[in-house]
Amino acid sequence: MxxxxxxxxxxxxxxxxxxxxxxxxxxxxxxxxxxxxxxxxxxxxxxxxxxxxxxxxxxxxxxxxxxxxxxxxxxxxxxxxxxxxxxxxxxxxxxxxxxxxxxFPPKTLERETKEYRLRQQNIESKDPLIQYFKKRYPRWISLKTVLNNFGEAARRKLEKLVRGGIIEEREKIYTRKEKEFRVYPVTTRSIPHNPTPAQKEVLRKFKEKISHKPSTFLLFGATGSGKTMVYSWIMKEFVESGMSVIVLVPEISLTPQITDFFLRIFGDMVTFYHSALSDAERRWIFTRVRKGEKRVIVGPRSALFLPAPQLGLIVVDEEHDTSYKEEERTPCYNARDVAVFYGNLLNIPVILGSATPSLESFYNATAARKYTLLELKERIPGYSNPTIEIIDMKEEKAPAGISIHLLDEIKKTIESNKQVMLFLNRRGFSPYLICRDCGYIMKCPHCSVGLVYHKKEGVLKCHLCGYKAKIPDICLKCGSPNLKLMGVGTQKVEEVIKNLFSNIQIARMDVDAVSKKGMVPRIYEDFYHGKLKILVGTKMLGKGFDFPNLGLVGVINADIGLGMPDFRAEERSFQLLYQVAGRIRKGGKVIIQTHNPESRAISTIKKFDYRAFVLNELADRKKYGYPPYRRLTSIEIEGRDLNKVIEFSQTIFNLLEKSKKQEVELLGPASCPREKIRNKYRYRILLKYKKYENLNATLRVLKEIKIPTNFTLKVNVDPLDLM
Ligand SMILES: [Zn+2]
Ligand SMILES: [Zn+2]
Ligand SMILES: [Zn+2]
Missing domain, CATH: 3.40.1440.60 (PriA, 3(prime) DNA-binding domain)
Structure with missing residues (x-):
């Protein structure tokens, strides 16, 4: 050429x-x-x-x-x-x-993956390195092994020998076949063969629509309406015609029903790409997907980026889940939104599914007409809506955070041989250590959050940075010895319940309790088969568990999320309550303890009507100019010196003010609600706008400035976490 x-x-x-x-x-x-x-x-x-x-x-x-x-x-x-x-x-x-x-799977692009061997075995040399290779001929030896044996100096020597034609080198990416995925042995559940009339209608609408033009769908279906089966029936057609399908789920270990069904329907075609795999196992899956051997790819947000040839469909289950959004590292992407773009790029359908869709997706599927709405209103036979009862804690006696009334209901449920779930979105034993004399709450020295008492280890812990400390003898502020643990976490609920119901089996499910591998499936199994009677846990309980004998769900404190200084607080609280309440199949009861019975989330959860909640909430968003009506981007500035962070944030703000397009509103700079994390102070500038082009034009100025090394500046488009 x-x-x-x-x-x-x-x-x-x-x-x-x-x-x-x-x-x-x-x-x-x-x-x-x-x-x-x-x-x-x-x-x-x-x-x-x-x-x-x-x-x-x-x-x-x-x-x-x-x-x-x-x-x-x-x-x-x-x-x-x-x-x-x-x-x-x-x-x-x-x-x-x-x-x-x-x-790419972790370290594929970073690690040194060369390996070496002699070109011919019959070479005469006293050189120990050559002797070493000679003994092992014709095996290839990895660079790492050579360096371990001969030290860093061997690197240059190897290069020389390669140039001299004595040793040959090649690139080798190590892969290891994944260990078998631990399946929940709940295979007694039969897979339905025929869709219900409502499901049939959804399938018909889907086919009708894609025969004209692939598009994005919102599958809005109550818990227990059979969304998983609808996914499966649709997926089956794509897989049978030779295409690949990607299904995103918030967390595999918490969605046993999906993994169980998919394995039984798609067998060897399925691969689960999840965080418990080693790097080599991830690379193995990557290569199988690349070759088209694994065509049903299930996993959290990282699974979206596997190289599936002939991709025909993307499903994003629980599309409202915040775990789809990366908030820490750039790019701060939302896998759900990337999936929608990817679908458009390939001209293939994307299905976003949820019982409690995000307001953005709901709006896109209704008023904005960007997505096609598929609705499954009714629960499948064997499921009915729970009775929901609200307890106003302002008028209740509740010594350990559990009202007498809720205790009564727990007792009754156990006596009638049903099971109980107690939900509290706060782990640890007590969330505060407070001084009775001056009111000071013990804080993490590195972060601006309170320390949480963990009883088993007997320490105070920071849930943001992991800092641990013994309980001090005296108040760090006024020196008073009058300290008191306040508030209730999952460990305390577990202890209280264990003391009251000493003859039955109780377990806890939160990050601390299930840190050991295999704990989630074990607890799941024991609860499913009735060995466990009461399960206490955080929002882990709300994801995808389905237990036939569940008679009561108790929400210990519905106010935790509501108190967050975030315009999405009501939306999140409602979604969580709805998901937790949706664990009840039939004839069960949900009891919600709250100090805010008049809040929108709690006053409307009673009717178990998500649509009604969303329409009211959307009206407010419109009034105050929040997403989905206007969009947000957060610019976060971090550094160790508070005054310099404030100063630098102001500099950035001034720059943006000069470059900003007219419709863009600039808010801040202000400290984040969590002002300090890991000794870094955090300031935020918020941009509100309607048109993305205007954001783009406004932020262009950032490319021209050099960020001093003692600061980090992070652009977070469409942020979900504003804490
Ligand atoms: Zn009652
Ligand atoms: Zn004090
Ligand atoms: Zn901390």
Whole structure:
């Protein structure tokens, strides 16, 4: 070939979108967007991902280096996913070099994966390194093993031997077949063969719509309306015609029904891509998906980025769940919204499912007419709405946070041989240690939150940074010895209940109780089969558990979420209460303890009517200009020196004020409600706007400034966490 070809290569962690390299003739036919390559970078060889190829290059030839090697196709991603990466980068203001990391299993692009062996065994040499290889011929030895045995100096020696043609090298990505997924042995449940009339209607509407044009659907279905089966029937058609399907779930271990059903329906086709897998297991799944051997891909948000060829459908279950949103690292993407864009890019349908859709999705599927609404109003036979009773705690005696009335109901339920779930979204024993004399609440020295007492370990813990401390003898502020533990966490509820019901089995399910692997399935099983009578837990209980013999759900304190300084507080509280109440199948009761019976979430939960709640809430959002009517982006500035953080935030604010488009409202800078986390002070500027282009134009100015190294500046588009 007599023309020159170049490739733009994305190199992780460089804070730059891409670097341009020249292509050797023999590489030109093989190179496609998404291929992983080895390139020289700052005197090192690093891995990068091909962004695009081109025939022109602005740089002068001597400056430009060559792509040295193309790695096997197994570990490459697909060109369409590079397009998706490009969109995420632009929409969420994150360089490609950060975004690209979402698309590969951990360490695939970072770790040193070379391995070596002698070209011929019959070489004569006294060199210990060559002797070492000779003994092991024809096995390949990894770089890591060589360095472990011979030290860091062996690296250069190896390179020399490779150049001299004595040793050959190759790139090897280690994979390991995943350990079998632990299935909940609740396979007694039969899989329904025929849809109910309501489900049939939904299936018909779906087919009718996609026969004209694929689109995004909101499957709005009450808990117990059979959403999982509707997904399965739809998925089956895609899988049988040779296509792949991705199903996102908030957390696999908490959605036993989906995993159980999918395994039984799709067998070997299914793969679960989840956080308990090792890196090598993740890479194994990656390669199987890439080859089209695994075509039903189930997992949390990271599963969306697996290279599924012939993708035909994306399902996002529990689409309102906040775990789909990355809030810590850039890109701060929402997997649900990325899924919708991905669907449009591929021209395939996307189904967002929920019993309590986010206000954004509900609005998009109704007034805004962006999505198609599919509604399953009725619960399937064997399910009916629970009776909901609200207890005003202002008028109740409740020594340990549990009213006499709720205790009575627990007793009655147990006596009638039914089971009880007690829900409290606060782990630990007591959330406050307070001084009775001056009112001071013990705080974490590194974060601006109170310390929570954990009784078993006998320590105060910070739930944000993990800091631990013994209970002090005296108040840190006034020196008084008059300290008192206040408030109730799941551990305390468990203890109180255990003391009152000493002859029955009780368990707790929260992050602390199930940190050991396999605990969730064990508790699930024991509760399912009736060995456990009472289960105390956090919102982990609300996700996807379905127990036939559950007679009572008690919500210990419905006010925790309501008190958050966040415009979504009512929405979240309602969703949580609805999900927890939805655990009841038939003829059961839900008792909600609250100090705010008049709040919207609590006064409307009684009717178990999500639509009614949403319509009222949307009216407020419209009035005050919040999503979905106007959009939000949060700019978060962090640093160790409070005054400098304030000063720098003000500088950024002033810059934005000058560059901002007219409709953009700038709010702040103000300290975040959690002002300090891990010794870093946090300030926020909020942008409110209607048109994304205006945000884009306003934030362009950020690209021109250099962020001093002692600050971090994070752009969070469509944030869900404003704490
Ligand atoms: Zn009652
Ligand atoms: Zn004090
Ligand atoms: Zn802390």
């Amino acid at each position: 007599n023309f020159k070809m170049y490739a733009d290569i994305i190199i992780p962690d460089t804070k730059t979108d891409f670097f341009t390299y020249r292509l050797k003739d023999e590489h030109i036919s093989e190179i496609t967007p998404g291929r992983v390559v080895v390139v020289p970078f700052k005197n090192k060889k690093v891995k990068g991902v091909v962004y695009r190829t081109k025939k022109e290059c602005e740089l002068q030839l001597p400056e430009i280096k060559w792509v040295e090697e193309i790695l096997p196709e197994d570990i490459s991603t697909l060109p369409t996913l590079i397009k998706l990466a490009e969109w995420i980068s632009q929409y969420y203001f994150s360089p490609l070099s950060e975004t690209i990391k979402l698309f």
